[in-house]
Amino acid sequence: MGKKVKWSWTSAIIGAASALATTALLSSKPKDPTFHLISINLTSFKLNLPVLDTDLILTVHVTNPNITAVHYSSTSMSIFYNGSLLGSAEVEAGSQPPKSCQLLRLPARLDGLQLAHHAATFIADVAKREMVLDAAVDIAGAARILWWDNKFKVHVDSRVTVDPVFLDVIDQENKLEMEIFLA
Numbered sequence: 730m731g732k733k734v735k736w737s738w739t740s741a742i743i744g745a746a747s748a749l750a751t752t753a754l755l756s757s758k759p760k761d762p763t764f765h766l767i768s769i770n771l772t773s774f775k776l777n778l779p780v781l782d783t784d785l786i787l788t789v790h791v792t793n794p795n796i797t798a799v800h801y802s803s804t805s806m807s808i809f810y811n812g813s814l815l816g817s818a819e820v821e822a823g824s825q826p827p828k829s830c831q832l833l834r835l836p837a838r839l840d841g842l843q844l845a846h847h848a849a850t851f852i853a854d855v856a857k858r859e860m861v862l863d864a865a866v867d868i869a870g871a872a873r874i875l876w877w878d879n880k881f882k883v884h885v886d887s888r889v890t891v892d893p894v895f896l897d898v899i900d901q902e903n904k905l906e907m908e909i910f911l912a
Contacts, residue, residue, distance in 0.1 A: 759872070759881075760794040764903050766889055767832070769896040780841030785896075787818050787835040793825045799881075800824040801870030808837065809863040811847045816840050820866065851893070860893040880910040 767788040775782040793799055803822040808815050818837035825831050844851055854860040864887040871878040883905055890900040 759907065759909060761905055761907050762794065762799075762883065763790075763792040764885055764887070764905070765790045766887070766898050766901055768898065769891060771896060772836075775838075777841060780845050782841045783816075783839040785818075785837045785839065787837050789833045789835060790830060791825065791833055792830045794828060795872065796827050797872045797874055798824055798826050799870050799872045801868050804866060804868055806835065806837075806864050806866035808839065809865075810844065810860070811850050813843055813846065814840075815843050815862070818864075820868065855893050858892050858894055859899060860891050862889050862891060863887065864889065882908045882910075884908075 767790050770786045770788070771783065772786055773784045775784065801820075801823060804820045806818040806820060808817060816837055816839035818835040820833070820835055823833075851860070864885075866885050868883045868885070869881070871880050873879075885903060885905045887904075888902045889898060891898055
C-alpha cells in the first residue's frame with residue numbers, strides 16, 4: 730500500500746513537450762496557396778504563315794502561407810480564349826520556402842491561328858479594350874513535415890480580364906482545389 734512513486738520533472742517536461750508538439754502537428758491544417766497574375770509582357774512574334782504566334786512572359790505572384798516548404802514538379806498551364814485552347818505557359822519545377830512570397834516568370838506562347846478563328850470576337854474585345862482569358866493548371870508536389878513527404882496536388886482555374894492593347898491586367902478571379910495525399 731505504501732509504495733512511493735518517484736516524481737521526475739525531466740520526464741514531465743519531456744512528456745508535456747511531446748504532447749504539445751504532437752497536438753500542434755496533427756491540428757495544423759494546410760492552407761491554400763494564393764496566385765495572382767501581376768503582369769503580361771510581350772517578348773516576340775513568331776511568323777507562322779498565315780498568322781503570327783505571340784511569345785509572352787506571365788509574371789505570377791505566389792504565396793505559400795504554410796509552415797513548411799513545398800517542392801513542385803514542372804507542368805504546363807493551358808490558356809483559353811472564348812472556350813478554345815489559345816496557348817500554354819510553362820511552369821518549371823522548383824520549391825518555395827515556408828510563409829513566403831515569390832514571383833514566377835512563366836514563358837507562354839499564344840497560337841495566332843486559334844486567335845484567328847475568333848477574329849470577330851477578338852476585334853470587338855480590342856475595341857472595348859477588355860479581353861477575358863481563362864487558364865487552368867495542375868501542380869503536383871510534396872511538402873516535408875519532419876521525416877515525411879506529404880504529396881499534394883493543386884488545381885487552379887483562373888479567369889483574367891486584360892486590356893488587349895496595353896496587356897494590362899484589369900481583373901482576375903482564381904479558384905483552387907488542393908488535395909493532400911497522406912502516406
